[in-house]
Amino acid sequence: MQSKLPHISTSIFTVMSQLAAQHNAINLGQGFPDFPMSPELIECVNKAMKAGGNQYAHTNGVPLLRERLAEKIKFLYNVAINPDTNITITPGGTYSIFCAFSTIIQPGDEVIIFEPAYDSYIPNIIFNGGIVVPIELEFPEYSIPWDKLRAAITPKTKAILVNTPQNPTGVVFTKEDILQLQEIVLSNNLYLISDEVYEHLIYDNKLHETVMKYPDLFARTFVCFSFGKTYHCTGWKLGYCVAPENLMKEYRKIHQFNAFGCDTPKQIGIAEYMTNKEAYLSIGAMYEQKRDYLRGLLDNTKFVRLPSSGSYFESYRYDTISNEPDKVFAERLVKEFGIAIVPMSAFYQKATDHKVIRLCFAKTKETLDAAAACLQKVH
Numbered sequence: 609m610q611s612k613l614p615h616i617s618t619s620i621f622t623v624m625s626q627l628a629a630q631h632n633a634i635n636l637g638q639g640f641p642d643f644p645m646s647p648e649l650i651e652c653v654n655k656a657m658k659a660g661g662n663q664y665a666h667t668n669g670v671p672l673l674r675e676r677l678a679e680k681i682k683f684l685y686n687v688a689i690n691p692d693t694n695i696t697i698t699p700g701g702t703y704s705i706f707c708a709f710s711t712i713i714q715p716g717d718e719v720i721i722f723e724p725a726y727d728s729y730i731p732n733i734i735f736n737g738g739i740v741v742p743i744e745l746e747f748p749e750y751s752i753p754w755d756k757l758r759a760a761i762t763p764k765t766k767a768i769l770v771n772t773p774q775n776p777t778g779v780v781f782t783k784e785d786i787l788q789l790q791e792i793v794l795s796n797n798l799y800l801i802s803d804e805v806y807e808h809l810i811y812d813n814k815l816h817e818t819v820m821k822y823p824d825l826f827a828r829t830f831v832c833f834s835f836g837k838t839y840h841c842t843g844w845k846l847g848y849c850v851a852p853e854n855l856m857k858e859y860r861k862i863h864q865f866n867a868f869g870c871d872t873p874k875q876i877g878i879a880e881y882m883t884n885k886e887a888y889l890s891i892g893a894m895y896e897q898k899r900d901y902l903r904g905l906l907d908n909t910k911f912v913r914l915p916s917s918g919s920y921f922e923s924y925r926y927d928t929i930s931n932e933p934d935k936v937f938a939e940r941l942v943k944e945f946g947i948a949i950v951p952m953s954a955f956y957q958k959a960t961d962h963k964v965i966r967l968c969f970a971k972t973k974e975t976l977d978a979a980a981a982c983l984q985k986v987h
């Protein structure tokens with residue numbers, strides 16, 4: 609058959625997790641917590657199942673969950689969001705982003721993304737008939753080259769995708785960044801997709817700058833979130849999209865005839881659990897401690913840290929150790945040293961290789977100790 613995605617191969621996360629399993633390696637590759645999620649939240653879902661919450665939920669999501677999300681957004685960001693018209697619950701953050709692309713992209717439209725980039729964006733854009741316009745963040749700070757962004761805009765540009773805190777670099781947008789972005793989006797009549805799945809995973813006293821706080825920019829934006837990141841249950845694949853009513857109306861046409869709805873008992877369970885604000889307010893400090901713990905363990909190695917202030921990833925240069933291409937180095941780390949990581953070139957369309965690896969620190973102290981013991985031996 610004729611492939612719709614001829615140049616797309618297996619996701620690097622699947623590849624690295626498979627390699628880790630094959631070689632019985634510690635897995636700091638694919639991003640997921642290896643510690644248990646909240647037993648109370650599991651209990652809430654159990655209760656919902658036992659109470660019969662097992663049939664189709666409303667296509668837009670369980671109403672109470674959307675209400676709780678609107679309350680949370682008001683509480684955290686002081687933004688008024690209408691749960692009926694502005695929020696749709698989705699089967700995961702990735703789907704939420706895919707649906708946003710499907711809503712806006714017409715064949716031949718250009719969509720700008722920043723690289724290194726989370727791996728689903730490119731295939732999503734291509735699948736929807738769009739043309740990917742990647743802009744590389746400036747190495748090694750991974751800062752945004754605003755002049756290059758301005759220069760990349762053409763009459764065909766339809767949208768920009770941003771991700772803050774960013775996977776894989778851990779870069780966090782400042783207010784000034786959002787204001788620059790706003791000026792560019794508004795003056796060129798673009799749409800914005802804002803991937804904010806790591807909203808709570810933010811460190812060094814930084815604050816999450818959600819696009820929702822900027823009304824003129826939000827008027828053209830789909831903001832995407834993931835319960836998997838917030839509640840340490842990536843396998844649940846539940847997320848949501850927040851958008852202005854006119855955009856959400858079109859978004860829901862796609863969602864309605866794609867997934868239609870999402871897992872009912874988990875929505876009911878999360879709605880109940882969400883009254884516990886501490887559960888999400890404490891995440892930043894918890895992960896910051898993990899990040900700093902891993903930093904401490906790797907301080908006396910030859911790996912050179914590229915600091916991260918968000919997400920559960922931190923990157924390290926290895927050019928003081930080896931000149932191998934990062935994919936070759938990654939394979940050697942699994943096979944010879946028993947540790948799986950993600951080679952940064954996997955996040956670039958052109959496979960740009962700065963000899964950097966991404967580590968996930970969403971792990972127990974024991975896993976981080978074991979991982980560091982492997983990395984300390986690398987030569």
Ligand code: PMP
Pocket residue numbers: 639699700701702703726771774775803805833834835836837842845846847
């Ligand atoms: N965006 C980014 C940047 C991510 O890292 C992830 C996590 N995989 C997602 C979106 C999607 O999350 P989900 O697992 O809910 O689809």
Ligand code: GLN
Pocket residue numbers: 619621622637638639640775
């Ligand atoms: N977001 C995770 C990461 O970046 C994994 C997502 C996936 O496996 N699809 O590692």
